[in-house]
Amino acid sequence: MDQFLTNYYRLMSALSLAMDFSSHGLMKHHMRVTLISLQLGRLFGLSQGQMDKLFSAAMLHDAGSSTWVEKDQIMPFQSKQTFEHCHRGYLLFKEHPLFHSIAEVILFHHDRWDGVGNASGLKERSIPIESRIIHLADRVEVMLKEDVYILQQSKFICQIINQHGGRMFDPRLVEAFNDLSHRECFWLDLKSEFITEILAHHCPVAHKELGLPEVTAIAETMASVIDFKSPFTHRHSRGVANVSFLLAQLIKLPDNECSAIKIAGLLHDLGKLSIPDTILNKNGPLTPIEFDIIKRHTYYTFHILKMVNGFEKINHYASCHHENLNGTGYPFKLDSSDLKLGAKIIAVADIFTALTEDRPYRSALEKEAVEQILRKRVKTGAIDPELTHLLLAHYSEAEQAGKDLSDKFFKNH
Numbered sequence: 001m002d003q004f005l006t007n008y009y010r011l012m013s014a015l016s017l018a019m020d021f022s023s024h025g026l027m028k029h030h031m032r033v034t035l036i037s038l039q040l041g042r043l044f045g046l047s048q049g050q051m052d053k054l055f056s057a058a059m060l061h062d063a064g065s066s067t068w069v070e071k072d073q074i075m076p077f078q079s080k081q082t083f084e085h086c087h088r089g090y091l092l093f094k095e096h097p098l099f100h101s102i103a104e105v106i107l108f109h110h111d112r113w114d115g116v117g118n119a120s121g122l123k124e125r126s127i128p129i130e131s132r133i134i135h136l137a138d139r140v141e142v143m144l145k146e147d148v149y150i151l152q153q154s155k156f157i158c159q160i161i162n163q164h165g166g167r168m169f170d171p172r173l174v175e176a177f178n179d180l181s182h183r184e185c186f187w188l189d190l191k192s193e194f195i196t197e198i199l200a201h202h203c204p205v206a207h208k209e210l211g212l213p214e215v216t217a218i219a220e221t222m223a224s225v226i227d228f229k230s231p232f233t234h235r236h237s238r239g240v241a242n243v244s245f246l247l248a249q250l251i252k253l254p255d256n257e258c259s260a261i262k263i264a265g266l267l268h269d270l271g272k273l274s275i276p277d278t279i280l281n282k283n284g285p286l287t288p289i290e291f292d293i294i295k296r297h298t299y300y301t302f303h304i305l306k307m308v309n310g311f312e313k314i315n316h317y318a319s320c321h322h323e324n325l326n327g328t329g330y331p332f333k334l335d336s337s338d339l340k341l342g343a344k345i346i347a348v349a350d351i352f353t354a355l356t357e358d359r360p361y362r363s364a365l366e367k368e369a370v371e372q373i374l375r376k377r378v379k380t381g382a383i384d385p386e387l388t389h390l391l392l393a394h395y396s397e398a399e400q401a402g403k404d405l406s407d408k409f410f411k412n413h
Helices: 008-018 029-043 048-059 068-073 083-093 100-107 129-142 154-163 171-181 184-190 195-202 212-228 236-250 255-267 270-274 288-294 296-305 312-319 341-355 367-379 385-393 395-402 408-412
Strands: 003-007 207-211
Touching: 003 008, 008 029, 008 048, 008 195, 008 212, 008 270, 008 296, 029 048, 029 129, 029 171, 029 184, 029 195, 048 100, 048 129, 083 100, 083 212, 100 129, 129 154, 129 171, 154 171, 171 184, 184 195, 207 212, 212 236, 212 255, 212 270, 236 255, 236 341, 236 385, 236 395, 255 312, 255 341, 270 296, 288 296, 296 312, 312 341, 341 367, 341 385, 341 395, 367 385, 367 395, 385 395
Parallel strands: none
Antiparallel strands: 003 207
């Protein structure tokens, strides 16, 4: 696992899809915005480098918005509540080894052409061209309706965009949009069942060779997005990753395997972006219906990571963290014979990390209570006894690992 030759488009598609869960369902907002942006960029004559930057920025432009409440706030066409998620996205990417070049694009992607109300103080051509393109594409996308045939919407959307040319939007980009809007295929593509394949055709870069540092950095980015979802899990994904990595090292697994387990720990709750905020932040026991909804998060983790070439092992480790050795877990009802060691490690690390952090219905548990619960889970045949005993023998070290927020973003925010 020293090097991945992975399909960059499929990796970015998986990340963007995970971010597109909202109270309205799975929106594919990022894919549509990217599809519009790339076509505008080509008509506008952007260079290859600009197109590469535009693709990545469009696919990740709302990374600073994880809660469903935030997503709903930025949906209205002339929403005034856009700065916070732009700024959070900027902080997320400004020192990122792979995505640092898109940080400012994301920061300014809601800036108006005329500068009115822009917190940045920028206007017109001082706003990065990629930000201007994403702004227009984003506002086109939020006007799309699910219950109206797409070709019946095009005229109205064009009218609104043209009304705001020279004010909200770069007038030259509006002209480019008008060119695109005459093509029925442009609109049909936006609502097509085949949008993933259509966008792949427009993607300016498909393959990149990613080393472990880059793959880990991408996983840390997604861990941040996941953990934005609730103030009670602001360090959970990184905590699980660190405790899992510690356990893997203690049993002397090869370095590459330790790294794979850490990446899986960072991504294990990817599917929690599909869970309503009200359930994650509930101050009390979950109802049977609410718990059934929680159970879908590992199912979505599995299918999202399944999109990424080369992630088969990582996917198993990540998506099976709620399976039990006795076959009573979820969502696949796997038992010990089906579960690989990495999945067993993350299962133990996940329970330990959850018990040692605050939750909306309780404070972090003391050591004695944590030990009691873990030993009970061993007795019922849920988790691996040897891994559990090893963790308890290194309790202080594991507790410190779970609270080690090495990521600068979390130290400052």
